[in-house]
Amino acid sequence: MACFFQSAAKFKTRYATLGFSDEANLDEEARWPASYALTELTAAAEARIGALMRQAVS
Incomplete structure (x- = not known):
């Protein structure tokens, strides 16, 4: 999986x-x-990014 920022x-x-x-497995x-x-990078945004990363590699 490749991602970029x-x-x-x-x-x-x-x-x-x-x-x-x-x-990425985000279908x-x-x-x-x-x-x-x-x-902006809030705690909620960080949590969502973490969830997306976990889903993307699942």
């Missing part, structure tokens, strides 16, 4: 991006998220 500051965008390759029927926008 794109910094908002480095790329001068309004949000950071967390993305996953097609190998939801006929669609699945390929990336997520992150405006």
